[in-house]
Amino acid sequence: MEIYYLAEPKRKKDSRDAGNKARNDVEKICQQNQLLPVFPYNVDTNRKNKLKLWFELHQALHKVPKDKLLLIQYPLPLGYNLFLPGILKKYRVILLIHDLLDLRSGLDTTKEISLINQAHFIISHNQKMSDLLITNGVAKQKLFNLELFDYLRKDDSYQFNHPNDPYCLCFAGNLRKSQFIYHFAPEVAQLGVNLYGNNFDQTKKLPPKVVYHGAFPTEEIQEQLNGRFGLLWDGPSPLSCQGKDGNYLKYNNPHKVSMYLSAEMPVIVWSGAAIADFVQKKHVGLALDSLNDLPDIISRLTPKEYQTLCQNAAKVGQKAAQGGFLTSQLKAIVKQVQA
Template sequence: MDIYYIKEPARTLDSKDAGNKARNDVERILEMNQCHPITLYSPDNILKDQFAILADIEQMLKKLPEDKLLFIQYPLPKAYRFALSKIMQHHPTILLLHDLDEIRHGKSSLLECRQINQADLIISHNKYMTAYLAKFGIQKDKVYNLNLFDYLRKDNQHIFDHQNDKNLLCFAGHLRKSQFIYDFPQAVADKDIFLYGVKYEPQKMHTAGVFYQGAFPTEEIQEQISGKFGLLWDGPSNQSCIGNYGDYLKINNPHKVSMYLSANMPVFVWSKAAIADFIKQNQAGILIDSLAEIPAALKQLTPENYQQLVANASRLGQKAATGGFLTDALTSILQSYTTVDSFANYYLKKNLK
């Protein structure tokens, strides 16, 4: 693909930070699609002042052909965020949204969306995030929906067979912000739940049947998790996903869902999560309003129904494991933006500023 992308600093491959996995995978998928890397910064640049950083950006922009798209992962590392607008003002850009930090932390999104709107093309998580961005003036016609984050496998030969796992549920994530794990309904915990992730607080666990399995590097956890179903839930309550975490689930695609599916594991998903529509349409899981609904849902699930969920999860997982979702989005973009003439309006807009 005739797209350039900002190559980010090498990250520690054994990091237990899921954000690293998402960004590393994006770069690998861009490489798979023969996109062209261009270096904006190095790990040492964080020590530079803003003038030095701006000088680096000027040098980078000189290396970019004017008629090519520049792919940027949003948000940039903190030291460079102030310079994002300058980059977008000088070159046609695709902005892939990983997180909307303002809404994630319960703040107003006006300033963040104004900056995002400077991009010429935007890859959003899903239709709900796109509708949210539109409320702040971002034109829908320049937004492409990813639908699911890709999740590359460490070992493409690894065999996932979660239908034979003994425990019912797997939940992986940042456990400090997932306080519901200490309050599972006992009828659910009786079927055994395995927890994975950082910031587990064992002194809070008083529910039999919930077992902490440790924290694993993001490149390894997929082969470590166990459960007939993955679980998407967040916040302090087992009755619903409430507060800032619940609000954010209504517009974003959590990376953990991609991990479950890429491991051929169907999912239980909060019914009001943005990803719920995608899971329902692809019949790759079960939607629930509260965790207490899980036992009743299982009673209605026949072995044949479960096998179909596994097959559908595997189909989506295979696509996610090979970078198919981002590749689809990039292909759609290039079908609309393939020539110098495609940027005529872009340059006119920039020159009139």
């Protein structure tokens, strides 16, 4: 069955923005699955000229037959979300959710979910997000759970060797909103922590054995990561994930978990995060209530148990590195349409 997709503006190859990586990988996976590209976005157009934006979008979408499926990454690029209601009315849209903007901002989600509900099919992050959508009126049969974002590798021949990394933890991300890194308990810091990412505060002192290594392009970061576990945590405190960011973790699939697993690195995640269900189901890591519990848990983890986590992480990571998670959901949607 023919499926079209909206091809996105070309982004900088050396970008250190993980959001670009996620969207670019979706486009590559669409190409792998022989979806047909539509090029509606003109990066040279003045985004304030809404009439011109709409004309260019309309001209491009005119090539899509009304009876075919059209994959759109949500939210659309800057300046284009305004036109989504019109597209949803005219085309059979598969909406792939990257972010629920109102939920992420701690706002009322009614309006945004009502808009999303106009799509024919919705690829949600996980069952927790799908349950939220269903509670707000989205029909269950529209929803397909991605489970994990794919994370394509730059070099699939690269050999990872995380069991021999001397430090326990690896944390990569926007360090400005990860203030917990400056407040590790001494027992946790002594396990060793490697930090990577933008917005490191040079004025703050890190605990001993917590080392900042800099920021790297998203296509190169995997080969720079060192640590026996990749860490998913957010907010100001190592005791729990709090605030808006902590609440959002209850529903979304953080892309950094895909990055770790695609690098064949087992993960440690907050037990309250939606992704914790996947981590425990696939046995690819550990779920903690508090980072202060880590020393005791690590001390009781046997070499055989850790080896099993590494093997499972490599298996799941290989699927993510090949685009397998999105491919599975696209096939499931086609199967439902053809049933």
